[in-house]
Amino acid sequence: MILANILIISTIVFGVIFILVTAIGLIRLPDVYSRTHAASKSATLGVMFILLGVFFHFWFIEGHVNTRILLGIVFLFITGPVGGHVIGRSAYLTGVKMWEGSVKDELAPVLDERRKKQ
Secondary structure, eight states: HHHHHHHHHHHHHHHHHHHHHHHHHHHSSSSSSHHHHHHHHHHHHHHHHHHHHHHHIIIIIIOOOOHHHHHHHHHHHHHHHHHHHHHHHHHHHOOOOOOOOOOSSSSHHHHHHHHHHO
């Protein structure tokens, strides 16, 4: 019982830490591309850890397995990074400028090559 509580609390605390990193990243990072990276990666991990802690609570403490929570974790794992990618790509295609300190723009040559083919 004590090990179950330690596991539940630790997964929820890890989730809260990732959500805190997301909030700091959204405030501190300079451009939309960095912010979508912070929001899509660490927020997805944070919510997944919190849901995993809830799943462990229902499994170890309440005594039943809730498969809907597992489906929610899988859904978030798939859709979170994809949503961040789509937001970043649409921002790039609409002309949102990158931060001045950005080192490399890997998408510009690919788009130029595609435009030449059309």
